[in-house]
Amino acid sequence: MASDARLTLITRPDCHLCDEARAALGRVVAVTGDRWVEWDVTEDLELERDYGDRLPVVLLDGKEHGYWRVEEERLLRDLTTPQL
DSSP states (O other), rough: OSSSEEEEEEEEEOOHHHHHHHHHHHHHHHHHHHOOOEGGGGGGGHHHHHHTTSSSSSEEEEEEEEESOOOHHHHHHHHOOOOO
C-alpha cells in the first residue's frame, strides 16, 4: 500500500461520512496541491480490524490525523507547516 501521497483516506462503501470526507479532502488538496489515496477496509482485513469502527479515517504521512470528520483547518495547517 505504499504511495507518494501524503494523505490517505480509509473508507468503506455506502458510508455517508466517507462521502463527506472525500469532499473535504478535495477542498484541502485544492489549496495545498497535495495528493491523496483511498483505501477500502472491505478489501483488507487488517485495515478493517484497525479502523473499521471509526470510519472514515485520515492518515497524514502514515499517521492517524483524525476520524469520523475531517478537520479541514487543522489539516491545512498541518500540511503547510514545515516539519522540524
